[in-house]
Amino acid sequence: MRTVTERYDVVVAGGGMAGVSAAVASARHGAKTVLIQDRPVLGGNSSSEVRVTPHGAAAFHGYARETGVIAEALIQDRVVNHAKIWEDGWTNSVWDMVLYDMVVRTENLTLELNTGVESATVEDGRITRIQARTWGAELIRDISADAFIDCTGDGTLGELAGNPGRQGMEAGSEFGETYAPREATPDTMGSTLCFKTVDTGALTEFHAPDWAVRYDDQRFFADGGRKVPHLECGYWWIELGSPWDTLYDNETLRHELTRHVLGIWDYLKNRDPYWSPRAATLALDWVGQIPGKRESRRLEGRHILREQDLVENPAFGDEVAFGGWYMDLHTIGGLLKEVAEPTTANQWGDPHAASMGSKYVGPFSIPLSSLTSQALSNLFFAGRDMSATHAALSATRVIGTCASMGQAVGVAAGLNHGAENVGDAAMANVAEIQQTLLRDGAFLVHVANRDPLDLARTATVTASSSALVTGVGPSSLSHLGGVDYWKDYPLFPATGRLERRTAQWIIRGAGQSLDTIGLALSNHGDSPTTVRACLYPATDIWDYRSNVGEPLASTELTVPVGGPTWVDWDVALPSSGEEVSYVRIDLEASPDVEWHISPAVLPGQIATYEDRPGHYRRFGSGQTLSFRVNPAQRGYEPQQVISGEARPHRSTNEWRSDPAYPLPAWLQLAWGSQKTIRQIQVTFPGHLLREYHAYPPFFRDPQTLRDYEIQVAGADGWRTVVRVQGNTSTRVVHTLETAVTTDQLRLVCLATNGDPSAGVYEIRAYEDPVCTRPAYAGHEVAV
Secondary structure (H helix, E strand, O other): OEEEEEEEEEEEEOOEHHHHHHHHHHHHOOOOEEEEOOOOOOEHHHOOOOOOOOOOHHHOOOOOOOOOHHHHHHHHHHHHOOOOOOOOOOOOHHHHHHHHHHHHOOOOEEEEOOEEEEEEEEEOOEEEEEEEEEOOOOEEEEEEEEEEEEOOOOOHHHHHOOOOEEEOEOOHHHHOOOOOOOOOEOOOOOEEOOEEEEEOOOOOOOOOOOOOOOOOOHHHHHOOOOOOOOOOEOOOOOEEEOEOOOOOOHHHHHHHHHHHHHHHHHHHHHOOOOHHHHOOOEEEEEEOOOOEEOOOEEEOEOOOEOHHHHHHOOOOOOEEEEEOOOOOOOOOOHHHOOOOOHHHHHHHHOOOOOOOHHHOOOOEEEEHHHOEEOOOOOEEEOOOOOOEOHHHHHHHOOHHHHHHHHHHHHHHHHHHOOOOOHHHHHHHOHHHHHHHHHHOOOOOOOOOOOOOOOHHHHOEEEEOOOOOEEEEOOOOOOOOOOOOOOOOOOOOOOOOEEOOOEEEEEEEOOOOOEEEEEEEEEEOOOOOEEEEEEEEEEOOOOOOEOOOOOOOEEEEEEEOOEEEEEEEEEEEEOOOOOOOEEEEEEEOOEEEEEEOEOOOOOOOOOEEEEEEOOEEEEOOOOOOEOEEEEEEEOOOOHHHHHOOOOOOOOOOOOEEOOOOOOOOEEEEEEEEEEEEEEEEEEEOOOOOOOOHHHOOOOOOOOOOEEEEEEEEEEOOEEEEEEEEEOOOOOEEEEEEEEEEEEEEEEEEEEEEOOOOOOEEOEEEEEOOOOOOOOOOOOEEEOO
C-alpha cells in the first residue's frame, strides 16, 4: 500500500451530476479542485452503470429546464448520441464520455475515479484533510484543502467529519408539514434497479432462476400504479427500501432487487396477456447491479428546507439554485406494498383525474444556507444529501435539481475558499455568488442580472427586424425540429377538449392596445353552445393561480357546431404599460368544445389547465393553444435581451427576427460613448421548453444560432472580430485577443439550426474577461 500527499483549494467528493457540476464550477473560477468519485464513471444515478435518466423542473413546467453546467452536458449528449431516450435503462457510454470529456478538459480540475473517502480530520470546527482510497491501485491519498463539498449522496464525507445528519421521516409536528407522518420513522424511499432489453429479430426464451421472485397477478401492476409503458427498459417502481436500510443494507437490496427484476421480466415475457406476445423476440440485454438510491442520509445545514418552502416559494435572500419536481413521496416499501405511489396509481387509472394536487410545486428556490454546514466552517453539500426534510427532499432529489445545487456550491467554494471561515464568507458574499451563477448560465427564480460589470445593460438595443405576435393556428408549421411529447410520461391533456378550465398565456407589447382575441374552437355537440371566457393579468408563466381577482374583461363566446372555427372576442383593452407583460385568457369547462392545439409553439407563450380548484398546471408538454390577436403584439423586441432574465419568465425575454425576412439578421448594442470590450457572452434560445427526455438523437435545436459573426463599429465601418460556424450551444463566450474600443457592437445572425427566425435571450459585454467558457461551442474561424 502506498500513500501520497496532495493539496488542493477545493475537494469535491462524489461524481454524480451534483459533484460534476460543483467541481467544474469551482475549477472554472480558478480554484485548484479535485473531484473524487468512487465509481469508474461519472454521472452517478444517470451513468451507464445505473441508467436513471436526468429529470428536472421541465418535466412539469414550461421553459424550466436547468441551465449551466448540466445543460452543456445534456445538449452535447443529444448532439453526439445515437440513442433514443427511454426511461430507466437506456443510458449508454456516450453519456459517460460526454461527462468525462467535460471534466478532463476543464482547467484546474483533477479527476480521481475509483476513489472513495474513508476518513476526515477536523480541527477547530474545520475539515483540514481527508484520506481516500483508490481501489485497484493500492493507493491511499492524503488530501488537504481549504474547502470541501459533499456530493456523495449518502453524506459520507459529512458523516466522517461529524456533521449532524438525518435519516427517515420527520414527524409532522416538528416542522408543521402536511405530508409528514404523525410519528417520526427511520424509513426512507427505496432504491431502484434498472434493466434493458434488445430485439433479436427471432423468437427467444427466458427462464427465471429459482431464486427470482415469481409474479402472476396482472392486477398487482395495473391497480398498483406500476405502469408498463414499453418493454425496452426498466421502470422506476422496481423499488425496495424498508424494511432494509438503503445505506447499510445496500448490498442486500441489490440482490433483492435483482430477484424482482428477473421475476418481473419473467412475468412480462411469459405470462402477461398483453405484453407476452409483444415480447416474443425480445431478450434481456442488461440488468443493473448498482441500486439507484432516492434517499439515505441528509446532512443538516444552516437551514433545513421544508415542505412549506416548496409550496410557498419564498424569495430567499441567499437563493442559489432552484427546483421544480413535484413532492414525489413514494410508498415506503415499494414492491412489498400494494400500491407503488398513490399519485401515479390515480394518474394511470384515470387520465382526466387531478394528479398530484398540492404536491405539484415550483419552480421554487433553494437557499445557500441549505447547502452550507452550520457545524463545520468549510463544508458544503449538494444533491440528495442536502439539508432538507424527508418531504422537501422528495422534490429536490432529482438529478437536474441536484446539478443546480452542485453548481451553486462549486461557485461558492471557488470564490471563497481562501477565507478563514469559508461558510461565513460565502453567506456574506451571496450577492456575488448569485450574479456569478447567472453569468455562468444558471437560472434563479427570484434573482435577475444586476451585474455592474455588464456593459450591455446600459446600451440601446436595436435590430434589423423583430417578429410580431399574431398568433398560431391548427395548421401552423412547427419549428421544434422533432421535439415531441415525451411518451413515457403522463402528460395531460392530450387534446384541447375543455373538460377542465383551460388557459393560454399571451404576450402584450409595451404601450399597445389589445383589441381582439380570436380562438380556434370546434363544437362536437349537436347545437351551438356558449363558453365563458375571462382575461386576466399574469405576472409570469409560472403564475398558476387560476383565481386572481377580477378579470380585465369577460364574455360568453358562442361556438357553432363543427369546426375548427375562429371565434373572435372584442376585448378592447386599452394601451398597456411601458413593460412587455402577459395576459391570460381562460375558458371555463365545456366538454363538447375543443380548443385546438397548434403544432407550432410560440416562444414564451404556453397553456395550462386547472388540475384542482384554484390552481393551474402546464398543459401537455408545453403546447400553445390556437389563438390570434389584433393588433399584432410587439413581444420580441430587441430590448428584451437586456431584461435581466435569459429565458421566458416574466416576459418572453427574447428577441426574434421577423421570419418574413430571410437571414442574415442583426442585433445591435449602441452606447453614447466609447467602451472598451474584451469579452462577449450570448445566450441563444433552445433546450428549455421540455425535459431532456423529449429530445431525439443527434438533435440540434432549431432555435439555436448555428453560424454568426460579432462585429464592432469603427471609423471605417463595421469590422468582424468573431466568426463562428456549426454552433449547437445555447451559451457562447468569446474573449478577444486584444480589447476593442467602440461605441457599437453587432451580432450578425447568419444561420440557425432550422428556425426561420434568429433568436437571442441575452447578450452581455465586458471590459475584462469574467465569463467562464462553456465546454462545448461552435468552431471559431479566422477573420
